[in-house]
Amino acid sequence: MAVADVAKDMTNLCRQGKLDEAAAKYYSQDIISIEAHGEFRQVQGMDAIRKKSEWWDENFEVNGVDVVGPFINGDDFSVTFKFDTTNKKNGEHMMMEEIALYTVQGDKIVKERFFDKAS
Numbered sequence: 001m002a003v004a005d006v007a008k009d010m011t012n013l014c015r016q017g018k019l020d021e022a023a024a025k026y027y028s029q030d031i032i033s034i035e036a037h038g039e040f041r042q043v044q045g046m047d048a049i050r051k052k053s054e055w056w057d058e059n060f061e062v063n064g065v066d067v068v069g070p071f072i073n074g075d076d077f078s079v080t081f082k083f084d085t086t087n088k089k090n091g092e093h094m095m096m097e098e099i100a101l102y103t104v105q106g107d108k109i110v111k112e113r114f115f116d117k118a119s
Helices: 003-015 020-028 047-058
Strands: 027-034 041-043 060-073 076-087 093-105 109-117
Touching: 003 020, 003 027, 003 060, 003 076, 003 093, 020 027, 020 047, 027 047, 041 047, 047 060
Parallel strands: 027 109
Antiparallel strands: 027 041, 060 076, 076 093, 093 109
16 A cells, blocks of 8 residues: 555544544554653554553543645655644643654554644
8 A cells, every 4th residue: 555545544534533543544563653742752552552542532522623634755644633622630622733744664654753833
């Protein structure tokens, strides 16, 4: 499968709010995930991705997501995510924006890096 095909399908799943489904379909079992900061700064493997996703679901309600992209360059593609969220613990409404850079080998994403918007 071509990088463009992986990128387009994954991005379409994310637009539909199916982020976990996109990960299950396209992430390598040994994926490396690097966040800009936080408890899950760098993790490896699908078990760690699931734990990170569980933490997110426990702490944030996603009211909406805007997905821009994908933008493709060789084996990499990037996507901009804009999340409209509510913090479940304190009720605070937040807009979060980040760029994700994905590296594809074969038909699987082997690495993801997230870049936060400077404030």
